[in-house]
Amino acid sequence: MGKNFKMHWLAFILIAPQIIITIIFFLWPAITALLQSLYQGDAFGISQRFSGFDNFIDLLKDPAYLKAISTTLVFNTLVTLLALSSGLFVALLVNATVKSQAFYKSFYIWPYAVAPAVAGILWRFLFNPAIGWVSYLANLMGFEFNYILHPGQALFVVVIAASWQQFSYNFLFFFASLQAIPKSLLEAGMIDGANAWQRFWHIIFPLLSPTTFFLLVINVIYAFFDTFGIIQVMTRGGPGNSTSTLVYKVYNDGFIGLDLGSSAAQSVILMVIVIGLTVIQFKYIDKKVVY
Numbered sequence: 001m002g003k004n005f006k007m008h009w010l011a012f013i014l015i016a017p018q019i020i021i022t023i024i025f026f027l028w029p030a031i032t033a034l035l036q037s038l039y040q041g042d043a044f045g046i047s048q049r050f051s052g053f054d055n056f057i058d059l060l061k062d063p064a065y066l067k068a069i070s071t072t073l074v075f076n077t078l079v080t081l082l083a084l085s086s087g088l089f090v091a092l093l094v095n096a097t098v099k100s101q102a103f104y105k106s107f108y109i110w111p112y113a114v115a116p117a118v119a120g121i122l123w124r125f126l127f128n129p130a131i132g133w134v135s136y137l138a139n140l141m142g143f144e145f146n147y148i149l150h151p152g153q154a155l156f157v158v159v160i161a162a163s164w165q166q167f168s169y170n171f172l173f174f175f176a177s178l179q180a181i182p183k184s185l186l187e188a189g190m191i192d193g194a195n196a197w198q199r200f201w202h203i204i205f206p207l208l209s210p211t212t213f214f215l216l217v218i219n220v221i222y223a224f225f226d227t228f229g230i231i232q233v234m235t236r237g238g239p240g241n242s243t244s245t246l247v248y249k250v251y252n253d254g255f256i257g258l259d260l261g262s263s264a265a266q267s268v269i270l271m272v273i274v275i276g277l278t279v280i281q282f283k284y285i286d287k288k289v290v291y
Contacts, residue, residue, distance in 0.1 A: 030271070036264035048261075055265035064241060065249065065266070072245040075159060076223040082163040083219055084212070087170025092200070094171075095178040105175065112168035116226060120233030123161040127234075147235070151242030154235050158243050161234060162227045170215050177211040178204070217281055224274050246270045 037055050041048030059065045094104045111119070129135050129146040138145035147153040181204060189199045205212075228247050231237060237244035237252060244252065247270060254263025 033264045033267045033271075036260055037268050038261075040261045051261065055261045056269070059262065059265055059269065064244075067241060068244050068246055068249045071155070071242065072224070072247075075155065075162075075227075075243070075245055076220060078159045079162045079166070079223040079227070080216065080219040082159065083166040083170055084215060086163065086167050087215075088174045088208075088212075090167075091171050091174035091178055092204075094175055105172070108171050109168050111164055112166075112172075114165065116165060116229030117233050119161055119165045120230040123157065123164070123230075124234045127157050149239060151240055154239055154243050158227070158231055158234055161230045162223065165230070166219060166222055170219070173211050173215055174208065177208050181207050213281070213285060216285070217278060220277060220281070221274060224270070246273070 039048045040051040126132050126134050127147055135145045147157045185203055186199055189203050225247055231243055231248050235243040237248050250263050250266045253259045
């Protein structure tokens, strides 16, 4: 039987640090951004006037912002699919090996330990049109590769860099889930005559659905927010705003353009989009998860 503690003050003391952190770093900035989005002011913040929803209306009429939305959706989809699929594929390969699993686990965790800005610098050197070996090999094969000039190539470069950074996180969770699958289930599938693909699709993947759903939510949030450093270092939203995602545009309009009202409105819209996507995932995709 459980025990009932009468020292309620102790519970408040224990959870107080987390509550304070949540208020200071989450609730307060969110409320401030919501209030700021309703005002328009000068670049120095000396004076401001209440504008209601004018900032939101102006954004929805701005072609640059609508382009940032489409770019974000494409970027988010590509990064999520590539990071998840590559993490699952490598986890399956490592799980199938008998020896050196500890080495592979240590080796593949390295990308996740690299800061986004550092990852951006690394891939910027690899894809540099002048000294990058990737660009050199592409030119040898007769393909002109210069992501500084070509928008499609720039988007490809930041997708690769962002997926590489998140790959390790997905790999570790998939590998741990694969290790937890009973070997007897796979052996039973082999006895019934199921080939490798049939065992994966009908046995392994359904058992991985809770992990896959969790990683899907995490990767979507990562692609929306945590890829700012990579974009800033590699392309700075260019060329022609082809890699300017919503989170980067919030920074660019707020800190570079000093349009704090519009930047705050963009952050509110971004928050609503992410919350909406998360709710949709939990409402519809979660029903197909096998626990």
